[in-house]
Amino acid sequence: MVLELDHLSKRYGGTEALRDLTLHVPAGSVYGLLGPNGSGKTTTLGIALGVLNPSGGTVRWFGQALSAGSKRRVGALLETPNFYPYLSARQNLQVAAEVKRADARRIDEVLETVGLLGRQHDAFQSFSLGMKQRLALASTLLGQPEVLVLDEPTNGLDPQGIAEVRTLVQRLAAEGKTIILASHLLDEIEKVCTHVAVLQRGQLRAAGPVRDILTSADRVVLRPGPATTPAALTQALARLPWVSDVQAEADGCLSAVLTSEQHPAALNEALFSQGIILAGLELRHRSLETQFLALTS
Numbered sequence: 289m290v291l292e293l294d295h296l297s298k299r300y301g302g303t304e305a306l307r308d309l310t311l312h313v314p315a316g317s318v319y320g321l322l323g324p325n326g327s328g329k330t331t332t333l334g335i336a337l338g339v340l341n342p343s344g345g346t347v348r349w350f351g352q353a354l355s356a357g358s359k360r361r362v363g364a365l366l367e368t369p370n371f372y373p374y375l376s377a378r379q380n381l382q383v384a385a386e387v388k389r390a391d392a393r394r395i396d397e398v399l400e401t402v403g404l405l406g407r408q409h410d411a412f413q414s415f416s417l418g419m420k421q422r423l424a425l426a427s428t429l430l431g432q433p434e435v436l437v438l439d440e441p442t443n444g445l446d447p448q449g450i451a452e453v454r455t456l457v458q459r460l461a462a463e464g465k466t467i468i469l470a471s472h473l474l475d476e477i478e479k480v481c482t483h484v485a486v487l488q489r490g491q492l493r494a495a496g497p498v499r500d501i502l503t504s505a506d507r508v509v510l511r512p513g514p515a516t517t518p519a520a521l522t523q524a525l526a527r528l529p530w531v532s533d534v535q536a537e538a539d540g541c542l543s544a545v546l547t548s549e550q551h552p553a554a555l556n557e558a559l560f561s562q563g564i565i566l567a568g569l570e571l572r573h574r575s576l577e578t579q580f581l582a583l584t585s
C-alpha cells in the first residue's frame with residue numbers, strides 16, 4: 289500500500305471532523321475522496337501529509353511513519369499556490385525549482401507534461417485558471433513525486449479547464465503515479481478514479497473500486513408475461529445465484545440486481561429455460577447521484 293490511514297479521528301474544539309476513518313490506497317491507483325463540502329476531505333489530506341495532527345489514529349506512507357524521506361516521494365497540491373504574476377511560466381518554475389532544490393533541467397519536461405511548453409514565456413497573470421492549475425501541477429512534478437495528492441483540482445475551472453486537468457491526471461496515472469484526489473463531484477471521480485472512498489460528516493460510508501461502489505447497482509426490471517405469476521417469477525429468480533435483491537415494482541413487475549458480469553439477455557435466457565416468458569425486460573440505470581445519495585443518506 290502507498291498510504292494507510294488507520295482509525296483517524298480529528299476534533300476541532302467541539303467539531304468532530306473525522307471519526308475512525310480507515311482507508312488504504314493501493315500503488316498505481318487513482319484514489320478519489322468523495323464527499324460534500326465539510327465532509328472531512330481536506331482534513332484527511334492534511335493529516336496524511338503531516339500538516340495537521342490527528343486526534344487519534346495512524347498514518348503510514350510506503351509502510352512507514354511519515355518522514356522527510358517519504359515526504360519527498362509525495363507531491364501535494366492543496367490550494368492554488370502563489371506564483372509571481374509578472375514572471376513567465378518558466379521563470380516561476382525556475383523559482384520553484386530553487387525553493388524545492390529540484391533539478392532545473394527538468395523544467396522543459398514538466399512544461400511538456402502539462403502542455404504549457406508553448407506558453408512558457410507568457411506571464412503567469414495572462415493564464416486561464418486551468419493553465420494556472422496545470423502550472424501548479426508542473427511545479428509539483430519538478431520534485432519527481434511517485435504520489436500526487438490533489439485537493440479539488442478542478443474547482444473554479446471552466447469546462448475546458450476541467451477537461452484539461454482531468455486529461456492530465458489520467459496521463460500521470462498512465463505513467464504509473466499514484467494519485468489521491470479529493471472532490472465533491474461524482475462525475476469527476478467516476479471519470480478519473482479507479483478507487484473511491486465516500487465520506488460523509490467525517491465518516492467513511494463506502495470504499496473500494498469505483499466500479500463496485502458507484503456503478504454496480506443497476507437494476508433489471510422484469511415484466512412477467514400473461515402466463516406467469518409474480519410468485520413463479522420470484523421462485524425462478526431465487527434459483528439463479530447471480531441475481532440478488534429481488535423487489536416488487538408497480539404493475540406486477542419485479543426488479544433485481546445482477547452481478548456485474550451478467551448481461552440482462554442471460555437473465556432472459558435463464559428464465560426462458562425455466563419456462564418463464566417475460567413480456568418486458570429493461571435495464572434501469574441508477575444515476576450516480578441517486579447512488580451517492582443512497583450512500584450518504
Ligand SMILES: Nc1ncnc2c1ncn2[C@@H]1O[C@H](COP(=O)(O)OP(=O)(O)OP(=O)(O)O)[C@@H](O)[C@H]1O
Pocket residue numbers: 300303304305323324325326327328329330331332472
Ligand atoms: N481549522 C478548523 N477549525 C474548526 N473547524 C474546522 C477547521 N477545519 C475544518 N473544520 C471543520 O471540520 C469539518 C471537515 O472540514 P474539511 O475542510 O475537512 O471538509 P471538506 O470535505 O474538505 O470540505 P470542503 O470541500 O468544504 O473543504 C467541517 O465541519 C469543518 O467546518
